[in-house]
Amino acid sequence: MNTSSSETSTAATVRIIASPQSWVEGEAVRQLEAVSRLPGMRLAVGLPDLHPGKGAPVGAAFESEGFLYPYLVGSDIGCGMGLWDVDLLTRKAKAERWAAKLDLEGPWEGDTAAVLAEHGASGTGFESALGTVGGGNHFAEVQRVEEVHDARVFEALGLREERLLLLVHSGSRGLGEAILRTHVDRHAAGGLTADSDEARAYLTRHDGAVLWAKANRALVAQRTLDGIGATGRRVLDVCHNSVTARHADGRVGWLHRKGAAPWDEGPVVIPGSRGALSYLVLPVGTGEQSAYSLAHGAGRKWTRSAARERLKERFTAESLTRTSFKSHVVCEDRDLLFEEAPPAYKAIDRVVTDLVEAGLVRVVATLAPVLTYKTRGRTAE
Template identity: 80%
Template sequence: MSTASTETTLASPAATVRVIASPQSWVEGEAVRQLEAVARLPGMKAAVGLPDLHPGKGAPVGAAFTSEGLFYPYLVGNDIGCGMGLWDVGMLARKSKAERWASKLEVEGPWNGDVEGFLAEEGVKPSGFEGALGTVGGGNHFAELQRVDAVHDARAFAELGLEADRLLLLVHSGSRGLGEAILRAHVDRHAAGGLVADSDEARAYLTRHDHAVAWARANRALVARRVLDGIGAPARRVLDVCHNSVTPRREDGALRWLHRKGAAPADEGPVVIPGSRGALSYLVAPVGDGTGSAYSLAHGAGRKWTRTAARERIKERFTAESLTRTSFKSHVVCENKDLLFEEAPQAYKAIDRVVTDLVEAGLVKVVATLAPVLTYKTRSREE
């Protein structure tokens, strides 16, 4: 299904449904159906699908929702705090040694440093899941060294303290088992039901949620440190945003709850919207007041094929070895063959189209495009 930006009002409870996608973009009918189903939940005020909208488990990914009076933890999902951080690496791109790094770099297993000291530096309390702290995780998570492909807005680029000849590091990861445990505790008690905002249970969930968001941010920072230690370079964190969360927001004189399920914030400054490991990533700056997009942006290209379909289709056309290099001549570290096929570039939508939709909708301006040099997924043969 190809859909233009649409807006519909459903039967009570009245919730506005909007899909921000041009006629040139592919949006599955099932994803729109899920979006409309969420809009029918009690208390819902708006359901917005971004250009990377695709079906999820019960609720679509690449979407943002606002509610009043209650909120829904299952819309946040199990990877609470999942997001992306960008680091300015103190190394010239021309000095990168991608092939050597690909053969040696390892970001697996418990970190052997001072975990408690590191968390204290980040202002985060331990969670009991520190064995996974500083690891990328499975699925679409990654750590990617990048070079600047082109600068499109020199002033905005310079304001971030960036230079076009240096490497960058983009880390996409979340709260690992911590978020899963928090969601499981909620689902065991409430299934997909919501929580009345002014209740003890809601306050308890939000306390755990906020801890997971902070822990996930620390996790990305430690993944970055391990990668940087591996290549022998210093770095500066440029930005870090969360795309799986629920947060309070005062709107039209009422307290509402903004759920993001695979949606980058449009109210926290510049963000990176990555493509697949074989495509450009886009550093963009939000424009406008964000009201028409639930203060949210696409968080990536969005899946075109399910994982099962990707394995079946891509195994017929490519060998695992061929997928460890990309059209950018970048290297991919992924020793789990199933994951290598599931996350192949062909399984994703075209990131250029996703970002163009955001630009044409008046939501972002492109600051720079970033090309992959080395994408790290996992050394493990099992997820």
């Protein structure tokens, strides 16, 4: 394979899965190596979308033994992506009309308790935000099929080339942040002994947030489908920020994913920016070299402040509401519009090619944006 895997002689194995053609910022590598020196750490893997985060890199997976680290999971516990097959033909898409009226802001007026119960989640006090996208790089995107590369897998998922799809990227909203804050107030960035009462209490709250986030994505999808006058069927849902136990050779390890899709849960979607293709891929191989994880997106190329400064000189806000695919973007937060603009991200085709060359995935289909919803500029109370 052409994709290189570099390892260092720190306390844990440090591996970066990226080809020489991929640019990985030095600060992200420094953060990856710093994490590898934490007590109990055994493996730190940077994926092709690796980029610096707050104290720990994003686009990475970490395996530890005897300790687990809530700050490696971060504040948006359970953040991930769900894909829905939309019962609407692509040729009947009305992106301009949808962009004018679709509104996912504010509390949902339905039965949130029933939605949570359907997904095995419980009430948390954050239900006013249930069914909302959130800020940052979160979105709900109506997509069309650009090209099918593996018809057998595509059809096995019940998908049809002439129909629209819906991709939702969101997480646990303020719930995950509150859980992390409780930990940080007591332990700062320190870890927890895996067999301690505090670790068990954190894992209980963490697992609840993962379920809450899944319910949130389902409700965002429902609100979006209602808004465009369609119905849909969930095809997949995966989590990008989590810590889970892995049992092997009589030992228990802890797999932390920080902005990393699971390799071991079936097909996943790896999105580009709102002005690029998304890739539906099937994991292949063993997954061991990548800590059973995959890239979760294109990965940021520029910080948010750098994106604002650079792109405001090149584009108007209005021009960023349309893409090279002639898709529409709903984002009434001017700063966010520039921060999340396509040039702020790495090239998704290079990220996916690195995974293919590393023997980790096979491309099933590429998906193009039709309508990307970010925000109407209001937030849930």
